[in-house]
Amino acid sequence: MNTLSNAGEDSIIQTLTARWPRCSGRMLHGVGDDCAVLSGGSTKSVLLFKTDAIAEGSHFLPTHPGLKIGWKAAARCVSDIAAMGGKPLSAVVTLATPQTTSVRRLDSIYRGLESCADAYSFTLSGGETIASQQLILSIAMLGEAPQNRVLLRSGGAPGDHLWVTGKLGGSLRGKHLTFRPRLDEALWLAHGQLATAMMDLSDGLASDLPRLAKASRCSFDLFLETIPITRGCSLEHALGDGEDFELLFACSPKASSRLAAAWPFRTELTRVGVLTSPKKAPTLLPTCGFDHFKKR
């Protein structure tokens, strides 16, 4: 029997959503990017729409503070809205929880949601609470972006340089609960029309880069020696740990030199590769036998 465990999440999502329209009526871009894009009430801006969920045992533990769990749940969505070049507007929260969970713990989780809403200027607009066997938080977020500045995964072209913000790997040491979505950096990139394609790194560069390249109908070369690695981590951690919530984006060679000179943030910015012709196989440089991609 074909199940989620033996078919793989990407494959299942593709199967389940294969019939969903990618563009229909008010929906300009459907499944397949960090957020859906919907036409807004004006011609100047579009709405971004996203759902994301975290579960106890998978994304956080019973020992983690509620404040950090709430922050994480909301910040993951902010990161997705940012990765499209948008600002978060509003979130609604589904809390599925065992009936034995203390109100104090739930309140702490909600305070974490609130601290993220304060930090990133969106409103918590509605909630749903249901009894369940396992604590799960599902957040849906609405954002907004200027119509001509939305950054899709599909806008890259062969020759575009690939950049990442921050350092990669080691998220389980704590960063997965405390990361700061790169909203300012993403808005600066979108406003300056410097990036051609963008996404946030939620599953690790080794999983996410092939997604961006595929959406842009490109292949890629990845420069292993330049990848910014969190102190104490290995290259494998940087490629595969996931939950970095850094930005991965493509940028034309011409814009790349402007980008490097004008980057106004303390956040590290590193060129890690290049998009190539779709006829070429993805290449890890130097070709050192590192086979992380093949294992997936």
Next chain:
Amino acid sequence: MNTLSNAGEDSIIQTLTARWPRCSGRMLHGVGDDCAVLSGGSTKSVLLFKTDAIAEGSHFLPTHPGLKIGWKAAARCVSDIAAMGGKPLSAVVTLATPQTTSVRRLDSIYRGLESCADAYSFTLSGGETIASQQLILSIAMLGEAPQNRVLLRSGGAPGDHLWVTGKLGGSLRGKHLTFRPRLDEALWLAHGQLATAMMDLSDGLASDLPRLAKASRCSFDLFLETIPITRGCSLEHALGDGEDFELLFACSPKASSRLAAAWPFRTELTRVGVLTSPKKAPTLLPTCGFDHFKKR
């Protein structure tokens, strides 16, 4: 220790969301109604935003067909959007599922979502899938309404007549999986500016009417003998079963006579009570000793 099981859902939600603003920036109405209301890109329309979830074991059983489970999950949100006088635009879906669930069953659930999207003209715009111990579907829906036609729970006044659509009770015999949200009826009421306050009946009249009355700062008289009861059900079922997904609305006495004459639908329409001064205690007429409200 204070937990969800001993404090009650309404009380917990109030505690958890007490700090959330009811009105802030683009958010015109926050928690406390069927949907949140956000200002849209134009001055003519507003956005409605809602999240809702169903869990296996509580809202559906492993023996229920996936098609009906998907329909139910989406139709519950449509009912909430309708109850505000809006049309659904777009939904995003969080599927939390045990890894042993067959892809065939998940596909059937997704076909149920799609049939609801087709029937009510909204798009399925994005999805999130996570592994969990229990099958849970959380749907967030975005809708739209003309700015001056949004129907809140809080618009009622003493003297307004109370009406319900359809028949109440007995949802567990099957209707909870197959109900048709009263979208056309709700849009007609909103367009004609006939209702002063409206909500959908999800928890049963005995729970929901006090919520509408409280939001409108009113008390109420309920005419027990007029309540439209599903064939084979008792009054207690009609008051308490929940998951009717019928409309409950208030209407001025003057508009009530127009309403009854002009109602163009085959859907039954019944006057079940009246909003009264908040100084009066809620009254069940005839005062027959039925104490369903007191037990809650």
